[in-house]
Structure formats: C-alpha cells, structure tokens
Amino acid sequence: MRATLIWDIPTRLFHWSLALSFAGAWLTSESDRWLSVHVFLGYQMMGLIVFRLFWGFLGTHYARFSAFWFSPGEALEYLRQVLSRTAQRHLGHNPTGSLAIYMLLALTLVVAGTGFFTLGAEEQHGLAAGWMGISQGRIFKSLHELSANLMLLLVFGHLAGVVVESWLHRENLARSMLTGSKLADASALVVRPRGLVAASMVVLMLGFGIWWFFYALHAPPEPQTGRPAPTLTAPGVAFVGPKLADNAQWREECGSCHLAFHPSLLPRRSWSRIMSEQGQHFGTDLALDGPTTTALLTFLTANSADQRKTEPATKIDLSVAAGTVPLRITETPYWVKKHRDITAADWQSPKVKSRSNCAACHLDAGSGTFEDAAMRLP
Ligand code: HEC
Numbered sequence: 001m002r003a004t005l006i007w008d009i010p011t012r013l014f015h016w017s018l019a020l021s022f023a024g025a026w027l028t029s030e031s032d033r034w035l036s037v038h039v040f041l042g043y044q045m046m047g048l049i050v051f052r053l054f055w056g057f058l059g060t061h062y063a064r065f066s067a068f069w070f071s072p073g074e075a076l077e078y079l080r081q082v083l084s085r086t087a088q089r090h091l092g093h094n095p096t097g098s099l100a101i102y103m104l105l106a107l108t109l110v111v112a113g114t115g116f117f118t119l120g121a122e123e124q125h126g127l128a129a130g131w132m133g134i135s136q137g138r139i140f141k142s143l144h145e146l147s148a149n150l151m152l153l154l155v156f157g158h159l160a161g162v163v164v165e166s167w168l169h170r171e172n173l174a175r176s177m178l179t180g181s182k183l184a185d186a187s188a189l190v191v192r193p194r195g196l197v198a199a200s201m202v203v204l205m206l207g208f209g210i211w212w213f214f215y216a217l218h219a220p221p222e223p224q225t226g227r228p229a230p231t232l233t234a235p236g237v238a239f240v241g242p243k244l245a246d247n248a249q250w251r252e253e254c255g256s257c258h259l260a261f262h263p264s265l266l267p268r269r270s271w272s273r274i275m276s277e278q279g280q281h282f283g284t285d286l287a288l289d290g291p292t293t294t295a296l297l298t299f300l301t302a303n304s305a306d307q308r309k310t311e312p313a314t315k316i317d318l319s320v321a322a323g324t325v326p327l328r329i330t331e332t333p334y335w336v337k338k339h340r341d342i343t344a345a346d347w348q349s350p351k352v353k354s355r356s357n358c359a360a361c362h363l364d365a366g367s368g369t370f371e372d373a374a375m376r377l378p
C-alpha cells in the first residue's frame with residue numbers, strides 16, 4: 001500500500017470553496033448588514049456547482065459521476081453494511097456518500113436559485129430585479145430558508161458519514177480531501193492533479209471577488225443632504241437600487257429641523273394627518289402657508305409607503321394595521337421589529353441621540369432607500 005492521488009486539485013478546491021462559502025453564507029444570513037457578502041457567496045456557490053457538473057464529466061476518474069453513480073437501493077444497502085460494520089472500503093465515494101453528494105449539489109442549486117429570486121423581488125437587486133413585485137419575494141424567501149435549513153441538515157449528515165467511515169476503515173477522510181491522496185495498492189488507478197484547471201478556478205474566483213468588492217462598495221447616493229461622502233469600510237455599502245422620487249421644496253421645508261424623512265416611509269393617511277396637524281408638529285408649529293402645504297402634501301402622498309416602491313416601504317405599509325394612523329416612522333411595527341436588537345448604549349451614543357436620527361446609522365437615509373448594506377452602528 002502506498003499513498004496514491006485520488007482527488008484531483010479542482011475537486012478538492014471545489015469541495016473546500018463550497019464548504020467555506022456555505023459556512024460564510026450561513027453566518028451572514030441573519031443580519032441585513034452583511035447582505036452584500038451573503039449574496040457574493042451565493043453567486044460563488046452557484047458558479048462552483050456549475051463547475052462541478054462539468055467536472056463530473058470532464059474530471060479525472062474518481063471525480064466523474066460515472067465513478068460514483070449508485071442507485072438509492074445501493075446507498076441504503078451500504079448504510080446497512082456500515083451499521084453491521086461489514087461495509088467495504090471505497091477509494092472514491094461510497095454509495096451512501098454519493099447520494100449525499102447528489103442531494104447537496106441539487107440543494108445548493110435550489111438554495112442559490114431561490115436566493116437569486118428573493119434578492120430580485122424583495123430587494124430589487126441583481127439580475128432578477130424588476131421581474132416581480134416586492135411582496136412576491138416572500139414565497140422565494142420561505143423556500144430559500146427552508147432549502148438552506150435542509151442543506152445544513154444534509155451537511156451534518158455528510159459530516160457524520162465522514163466520521164463513521166473514517167473510523168470504520170481507520171483512515172482520515174477529511175485529510176485525504178485536503179491532500180488528495182489515500183493509501184492504495186499498486187493496482188489503483190492513478191489520476192493527474194490537473195493543476196492548471198485549479199489555477200484557472202482560483203483566478204476566476206479571485207477576479208469575481210475583486211470585481212464584487214468594488215461593485216458592492218460603490219457609494220450610496222447622498223448628494224442631497226450635503227453630508228460628506230462617507231468613508232467606506234468593507235464589507236460594503238451598496239447595491240443601490242433605483243433612485244427614489246425627490247423634491248427640492250420638500251427637502252427645504254421638511255429637512256431643516258431633522259432629516260427629510262422620505263415619503264415612502266409612512267402611508268398616505270399618515271402624511272395627510274401630519275400635514276393637517278402641522279400647527280402642532282411634535283410640539284412645534286411648522287407655520288406653512290396654504291400653497292406650500294398643498295404642494296408638500298401632494299409630493300408626500302404621491303410617493304407614500306402605499307406605493308410599495310422599496311422593501312422598507314412595502315414592509316412598513318404591510319406592518320401598519322388598517323385602522324391606525326402612525327405619526328412616527330419609529331412607531332410602525334416593522335421599524336420597531338428591525339431595531340429591536342439595538343442596545344440602549346447604541347441609542348444613547350452622542351452620534352445617535354434620537355431614534356429618528358436615521359442618518360446616524362443609515363448612510364443612504366437622505367435618499368430614502370435604506371439599503372441593507374448601507375447600515376452602520378456608529
Ligand atoms: C421646526 C422644526 C421641524 C420642521 C420644519 C419639521 N419637523 Fe418634523 N419633527 C420635528 C420634531 C421636533 C420632531 C420630533 C423628533 C423626535 O422626537 O426625535 C419631528 C418628527 C417628525 C416625524 C416623526 C419621526 C419619527 O420619529 O419617526 C415625522 C414623520 C416628521 N417630523 C415629518 C415632518 C415633515 C413631513 C415635515 C415637513 C412638512 C417636517 N417634519 C418638518 C420638527 C420639525
């Protein structure tokens with residue numbers, strides 16, 4: 001028996017890149033702030049699967065589907081043999097492991113695909129932007145979460161398989177996926193490492209990563225507020241969607257005491273109430289004349305949350321109960337839910353002070369877009 005190359009470099013690179021991307025995507029799935037990284041990893045996983053499908057035909061012996069094409073019956077039979085400790089050692093993938101691999105490949109495509117549609121619908125970003133309305137993204141988001149959970153389960157199953165199999169045949173399978181080699185006798189097939197293919201993969205992934213970094217970091221539109229361009233720190237800002245409605249008079253009249261809150265952040269009826277009660281606006285008198293009031297009201301109601309042009313608009317509108325007329329954005333259930341995890345210390349920070357000081361944490365507050373990746377806790 002001597003150390004023999006079983007897994008070519010592209011197969012190993014695929015394996016570990018997919019594992020790391022999945023772990024990374026999982027870790028960045030909870031907070032909206034990491035969306036740009038999360039989406040990057042999703043595209044990367046999609047690309048990796050496409051590569052693996054090709055490599056299943058063009059790769060070296062053990063990487064080919066033909067080398068691990070077992071029926072579900074054989075997979076179950078092998079599992080039974082493992083339990084009775086009579087299972088034979090396989091140099092390539094064993095029948096049960098193969099089944100897990102096919103399921104993982106298919107699920108990765110489902111996870112990445114549903115993520116792609118969620119991004120297009122809910123965030124109106126990416127290639128699928130504009131294909132669907134924002135609320136239609138919900139079904140994809142549920143499927144995305146469901147398939148990702150299934151995938152995690154499968155990953156644990158796969159890990160358990162690796163541990164059991166390593167123990168059963170007294171070999172370290174995780175290490176052989178790293179080094180590529182296993183102990184085999186002289187009759188074993190010898191495969192070529194295929195370093196050039198692996199090098200091309202690295203170049204592609206690095207290139208995509210660098211391109212994404214700059215794509216994701218392009219500055220949010222903030223010309224209106226006069227704030228200096230924010231210094232951007234990775235991981236980034238961006239994914240700037242379509243530009244929202246703007247109005248100079250509104251910026252001047254409603255932006256002098258606080259940020260001019262974009263009309264898309266409250267429903268129509270709220271703006272009507274705010275404008276009709278402008279004489280007693282949170283303890284101050286706005287003292288606007290008739291024509292100004294009418295002009296502002298027209299702009300505010302024409303671009304209100306009911307129009308559902310952005311994700312925040314849609315979700316704020318959906319969260320506000322039909323009979324209620326919130327006068328504050330910060331009172332709407334969606335806003336409350338999204339900011340629940342922020343600590344008292346963060347709210348009291350001298351850079352924040354008030355909940356309605358949106359611009360302290362949202363680099364794009366002035367434009368009203370509230371992109372996930374443009375959030376910062378000061
Ligand atoms: C004279 C100063 C002043 C002007 C001008 C002004 N506001 Fe306000 N506004 C306030 C104050 C004070 C608050 C309460 C802020 C707080 O509690 O942090 C407030 C709060 C708000 C809020 C609630 C923010 C939240 O907590 O969700 C909205 C919405 C709002 N203003 C809309 C407007 C609109 C629309 C205009 C223009 C027609 C306008 N404001 C002009 C002083 C002003």
Ligand code: HEC
Nearest residue numbers: 031032033311312329338352355356357358361370372375
């Ligand atoms: C202290 C910092 C801070 C302030 C002030 C703040 N936010 Fe946020 N906001 C956050 C953070 C952090 C998140 C992301 C929570 C998460 O990761 O899920 C968030 C999330 C959001 C989201 C959800 C974005 C999405 O698409 O999922 C919206 C909309 C939003 N904020 C609007 C506002 C508005 C409007 C104001 C002002 C009235 C405001 N925020 C004030 C920190 C802040």
